[in-house]
Amino acid sequence: MAPRYDAVVVGAGFGGMGAGIQLDRLGLHDYVILERESDLGGTWHVNRYPGLAVDIASVTYSYSFEPNPNWSRLFAPGAELKKYADHVADKYGLRERMRFGTSVDSARWDAEHQCWVVTVAGGETLTARYLLTATGFLSQPYTPPFPGIETFAGKIIHTTAWDDTYDLTDRRVAIIGTGATSVQLVPEVADRARELTVFQRTPIWVVPKVDMPIPPAVQRLFARVPITQKAARLANTTALEALMVIGVLHYKQAKPLNKAAALLAKAHLRAQVRDKRTREQLTPDYDFGCKRPTFSNRYFATFNEPHVRLETGGIERIEPDGIVTATGAKTEIDTLVLATGFNLWDVNFPAIEIIGRDGVNLGKFWRDNRFQAYEGITVPKFPNFLSLNSPYSYSGLSYFTTIEAQMKHMARLFGELARRGETTFEVSARANTEFLDRVTGKLGSSVFYGGDCATARSYYFNQHGEAALLRPTSTVNAHREAVRFPLDDYLYGRAG
Template identity: 60%
Template sequence: MTPERFDAVIVGAGFGGIGAAIQLKRMGIEDFVLLDREDDLGGTWYVNHYPGLAVDVPTTTYSYFFEPNPNWSRLFSTGDEIKQYADDVADKYGVRKHIRFNTTVEGARWDEDAKVWRIALADGDTLTALYLITATGFLSQPKTPEIAGITDFAGKIIHTTDWDDSYDPQGRRVAIIGTGATAVQLIPELAKKAADLTVYQRTPIWVVPKLDFRISERMKRMFARVPLAQRAVRAVTDAIYEFFIYVGLHHRQFLFRRLNIGASDVAKLHRFISIRDPELRRKLTPDYDFGCKRPTFSNSYYRIFTKPHVHLQADGIDHVEPDGIVNNDGTKTVIDTLVLATGFDLWEANFPAIEVIGREGRNLGKWWRENRFQAYQGVSVPYFPNYLSLASPYAFLGLNFFNTMEYQMRHMDRLFGELKRRKATTFEITEDANARYLERMTELIGDSVFTVGNCATARSYYFNPQGEATLLRPMPTRTAIKEASKYPLTDYQIA
């Protein structure tokens, strides 16, 4: 049977894949398919639906530049609203008709003779495409901790990425492993109903107050009638977050170093006001610099540990038994429910999320691990023609994914515009351009908290297995967008 052929295949129907699809349509490319292993779109905002789920970036900022939403109910909107926004955008721009759900991609291989990508599906079918775009996201492969005896636990185990909506923690004895951003949202919700809740912390997290509020109906109407007003509000929240990134990342300059310390002081004051027990405060205090690990926002996280039925266990886990957890100090916590807020397997399973084989049989995952994680402007890699990876090293711009998507869409616009102008069909980033970009990123990271700060104990997913902070693109949004709009087209080989 002859494989189906498309101009482009996009893997992943989250906000990255939706943005890439919109950009293809803008450029007049309609013969494409968007593949997703789930049965609905939205990516992480569809997969995740645990209690308390909300965005930790103001929704005035957390949206596509070209599609502001006047209907947010809060400054930090709920997961349901973000998922609805994904649905609305996909419908408005005609993306949904291109999506195939319940379709798992196993790998892709460049056919040098035919100059196409051959995409292998889990059901045995193969698709061919001139262009391949992977938009599998940074947080797509759940991580299960390797703890002795965990498979022997006789009670209920729930991972936050596969939440059981029928589960009721009322009266339960619950343990949750993890204190990252997800856990910070979930723990206060579990504590409302659980009879007993034990929180297992490996690494404390910096938590600052959350300045959240409801958006009035009057304000919504104003945003709908005067879009410029909402864009003005976004300009303010964007500027605040840009400043936040600079404070968090830049350490060599004295001013930014002092501001970074000031940000950690805000978190310390928040912790001091919320918790009077000095020993409990000590256990919840990070011993790494602010910014080494993604900080988060909450007004209830610290206070919840003052409740008599909530316990912090920071001494580690020895093993799990059928009815509970044996701690490193020899004590045992009897539980009936184990919640895993253990995050994602970012580097081992996500870079790349599928096997990608380029020219001369180069395996992308193997090459990254043997030659450092790298990608030109966070999207292109030498020896991988007609391929854009939207979840690559140095791709993620600050704390807001939509800023990342904005510069990536502009990168696509410039690149595909040049292909159209030349009547060309193939592109590949040159090794020289990629090497120059990697050298520049290494230099910029060298001025950041990741290199000159105290990050040894952070255990942050920003760092790859080799200890390099190669996830974030260390520059302001405005700079990244400018570069994506004006990079030298000679950096690509186009034919």
């Protein structure tokens, strides 16, 4: 029984769209992209909170093969990223192969027919020769189980489900969380609310944001002479590599660079916040890079405003009209904003139930045998399966470096399949183990294990204390291995 599709792709964000583009390049045109939301774009469709913007320069946060010369700023606002996603989907003919409002419940490898059986909400099943999951790293919102939250009588808004109709003017607002989202959101809410209290559990490293409008003349130059935009992309990528790969992943060898980044962030904080006590509360006590650092020119300065208060006491409970901390102090509010981030390791790896060869459950396999994926993309006992958001896959700071490395891996792997006249692949246990040993060995030099990250509460770490998210190599290495990995690291076969 032949499968219905060449491939099923789960997720219509930039990762899923990159997978679709590569499938077309490989001649596998009969695929479907399943998306649980009402439209494409992933993060840039779901998130629309005030202040939303890319936190990596726009020239880098885009496909290298599809540059956008029309970014309005160095760090483009979220609406422009959504517009760019729409442009890519339309230009590459992806939209007509997307199904929106379609939640995938599970996927199971059918050994008899050598295909994947994908079950969606409502019971419908789809069959495909290949399964590609592109559900993103930050796709499962997390709300801590605050005691009493169900009794709150005011308005509750999670940043991933922003209510555009709700007016914050003259409101008494509390924001829980001080991660990258909150850094963008806090100044915007402060501009509107009568009172704003920011509840901080863990401070975040914030460095100055070198942001400015991109003049129309520069946009025209990028459009007419594309190499100029490529040069800007290269310069920005090089800077990110210095920050992430050298300062974070090679912490032991380049500790002065890491300390210099921390000093820059501290100087930025000192220049922007007048009150000494507030500065102390906003200063992390873990090393730079243990959590993803962020950029802002407004976040720190917001705490100088008389109607803005930083609260660092632990939350004891939520009452109908406010929040009570462990000290017994109560903050009365009428609006509660949850900037509490995402759950990566409990429900996002993987985001759906995936059953491979011999009935192996991927989520259970990862939790029982450490989180792992060969070159950050394939897993033993899961034939014809590509996990585009996997352990040890994230390379550099721009998600697009990861996406494009995986597209190159797909091209090499499927090219070998075609050369052999085969239709199934599975990474060998040997190759997977060797890769896992190599990347975990390299992480020994990183800030995650060589620095002080004990108090960071970083999503880089899983529940076993492993920093299993980032690939501990340069972007150049990731892309080189994507086109040079040993072809005999895979086992090949033919359906039937």
